[in-house]
Amino acid sequence: MTDSPAQPQPTVRPDDKRYPALSRGFNQRWIADPEYVRVVRSAEEVRAALAAAVKERPADPGRTRITVRSGGHCYEDFVCGDDVRVILDIGQMCAVAYDPGMRAYCVEAGATNWHVYSHLYPLSGTALPGGSCYSVGLGGHIPGGGYGLLSRQYGLTVDYLYAVEVAVVRADRSVELVLATRDDTDRDLRELLWAHTGGGGGNFGVVTRFWFRDLPEPPAQVLLTGLAWDWKDFTKDEFATLVTAFGEYFRDHQDPGTAAGRLFAILKLTHVSNGQIGLLAQVDVDDGTGPAAMREFLAAVDDRIAPRSRAMEGAMGEHPAVVHMDIPRVMPWLTATQALNGSGQNRCGKYKSAYLREPFAPEQIDAMWAYLGKERYKDYKNDQAIIQVDSYGGAVNRPPRDTAARQRDSILKLQYQVYWTEHDVHEPEHMAWIRDTYKATFAATGGVPTVGGPSDGCYINYPDTDLNLPEWNGSDQSWSTLYYKDAYPRLQKVKKRWDPLNVFRNRQSIEPPPG
Known part of the structure; x- marks a missing residue:
């Protein structure tokens, strides 16, 4: 022994x-x-x-x-x-x-x-x-x-x-x-x-x-789909129609008591070098109304544009290609969750975020079209540069109690992402693309999605230290306001009480209150 x-x-x-x-x-x-x-x-x-x-x-x-x-x-x-x-x-x-x-x-x-x-x-x-x-x-x-x-x-x-x-x-x-x-x-x-x-x-x-x-x-079963359109088939008007339709659908379907209000979708607006724009969607089908809601959603988005949807071919941002899913499939919830699992490859990345309370404005759509490689960054080649648009709201906007998560009336949540491998000599170009694209999208509010109005700040789990810098945040709102809105002073009091030595700190940690 x-x-x-x-x-x-x-x-x-x-x-x-x-x-x-x-x-x-x-x-x-x-x-x-x-x-x-x-x-x-x-x-x-x-x-x-x-x-x-x-x-x-x-x-x-x-x-x-x-x-x-x-x-x-x-x-x-x-x-x-x-x-x-x-x-x-x-x-x-x-x-x-x-x-x-x-x-x-x-x-x-x-x-x-x-x-x-x-x-x-x-x-x-x-x-x-x-x-x-x-x-x-x-x-x-x-x-x-x-x-x-x-x-x-x-x-x-x-x-x-x-x-x-x-x-x-x-x-x-x-x-x-x-x-x-x-x-x-x-x-x-x-x-x-x-x-x-x-x-x-x-x-x-x-x-x-x-x-x-x-x-x-969670539902016993969900209906899941993953489809894509070829970038080469889009005109500027078709792109605007797609992005607008996506935003308007979720503006108009916010009741979580309905299948349409429960449906969750992710629009993957990749750089043109990816070759495709992607869409993921999932809805609960336990009560029998989910399939009709999925058909309604796809009709509202896919049927309004001339480009024809087909299967996804490759990874888009944090999600792998969801293959053979251009026709929606029913599967157990846990199986569907596993199908979407992914955290990307071992690579470097930069991220930015935004909450939107309204569908994209025309000038925002123009900026995204331009910076996704149609007018600017035409020679930029990175198939993992992406603006990801998540549906939002529904039950999120009906919180059961007071929380420090303050963005509770948005309809969309954005995640700007760009990835590259370590020691890539083009890292400055990757950083420039995401910074310029984000700044152009929110040019009307100082280059960031300010709190109040059509946007409502940023998501702390997608931290972005550019918000600390006047070069990239030309608004009158600090990073702390963009993340926490009116909750920040209260969070500062908690910080003072429970971390009086400021042991837990970083470039965007809660700051102790003055005095």
Whole structure:
């Protein structure tokens, strides 16, 4: 009988073969060089690791930040940056179970979207209305107000958040595990819970566990389609008709009590070098009305333009090609969710976002047509440069309670994306394309989607530090207003109360209030 192997060492330093993988995330633009990565496996290990880290003296005064890695999907350098000293990796914390004492389902913060779908649904028949990217970690997804293909039917993930456990650093540098519930008698604890319903991840402490109550039951079956049109078949008028029809459909179908109000769709406006424009759509078919709603939607969008739709040929942004789906197919919800799973290849990326309360204005459509390669950037070749337009609203716009996720009357949500491989000599061109395209789309409001009016700001889970810079944000609204609207002063008070030393900070973290 041989001795059992020793438990793996949870502290990963630069001479460890695991170090290169654990000091980076999904976006290969950002690779950190921390003193160490601490792999933690329980809430108590998080508390102890954080307590040790805050009391250590940095070896390099230029690297002082302590960050948290869940799924590793932060788009900016908030987790993996040049100034990071310690990374706490909570990816091993992925348990999913019912907690009878809390009368809620408990999910550890290191769990990914797919892990939760594939474990919670078989266990309970319920699901979080979260994102389609399988490897996104809940530690960031939930506090930022995560959403997905079920959100028009059931709302945001944070609409079901009942409690959160957070490791917080006190003013004397001691670390405590704090449990905050929605109905706590302590107002400060209720505010800490509220701050995690849209206030962004990594702002107040290290989240270890979430509890959810009254989770929705996803449909047994959905109707899913993925189709595309060839760019070469579009005139400017046809492009305008397609984009307008998409926006008008979701403006006019906002009742989640109807199949049309539950239907979720994603329009993939790629750069012309991709060759195709794509469309994904999914609707609940349990009550029998879904197929008619899908036909109505496709008639409103596809039948209004001359280009003929056909199967998707290749990946578009974060989603792989959904092949053989140009004719809608009925399948179990979990199977359909798996069919859309994807997080892209190992590559670098830049992202921008916007909420729209109205369909695109004519001048915005003109700008998108131009910058997608029809008039400008004609010689730019990148089939993974894309403006992704998600349907939005429905149940999202009928929140059951007050949350820090403030954009609650939008009909569309935009994600500008561009990808390239590490060491690509054309990186400046990729960055220029996305910056110029976004700025042109929102030229009427200083190059950003300002709060109020036809647009309503930006999504914190798609962070964009260009919003800090007057070169790219020519509006009179700060990045904090664009993300948080009127919630920001309240979030600042929570920050002061629970992170008085500003341990958890980055280029767009919640700032302590003045004074």
